[in-house]
Amino acid sequence: MYDRLLAHYGPQGWWPGDGPFETIVGAILTQNTAWTNAARAIDNLKAAGAMSAAALRAMPEEALAEVVRPSGYFNAKARKLKAMADFLGRYGDTIEPWRTMQPKTLRAELLAVHGIGPETADDIVLYVAGLPSFVMDVYTQRIVDRMLPRHGLRGYDAYQALFERHLPHEAPLFNEYHALLDAHAKDVCTKREPRCASCVLSDLCATGRRTVK
DNA sequence: GCCCAGGTGGGTA
């Protein structure tokens, strides 16, 4: 899958963003939200001079909510950004110490932060700290469901383990692989159907009429 | 008008 996707789509160069802090903010703002909307909110934050942990802490939550309004869930996301800014403060507002941590350790710490669930934690571990943690998302789960219709996998961790079990734990590989799966999903596999009509992975998808969720 | 978008937290059985 990886070789085919790379050959077809080319290197993706994720994460789109200007620096580690912006990547963290983007990971939170894009939760269940189209990237274009998250990007508007990021632009607003920059225009407001609020693209730093210190600035986020200093800004009233209500004002922050207005700034990130275009990303949707703006009240919830303002609270989440505040929580992340507080967490960063415990590391002196720098992510550098994260780069030498064990991925599982960093992931566990991130999961304890309000608003950081499994996917956002993995986004940050992989795309900010540069440590190997395979990012799972609904797109990738959908692709797996098509190829292994009777896999019986349940929940985020099970889908993630499927990839982590069979791949070398190398951050550049995990980085590119997730980006390629995302590109593929957006290209042809967005619909909730058991099989793509035609795509670079078509012959690997389930051929029966069985419905997968 | 309706569905979807790079989820998460809180509540309930």
Added chain:
DNA sequence: TACCCACATGGG
């Protein structure tokens, strides 16, 4: 553990 549901804007 396993489902519900709220959270909310913007594009197709």
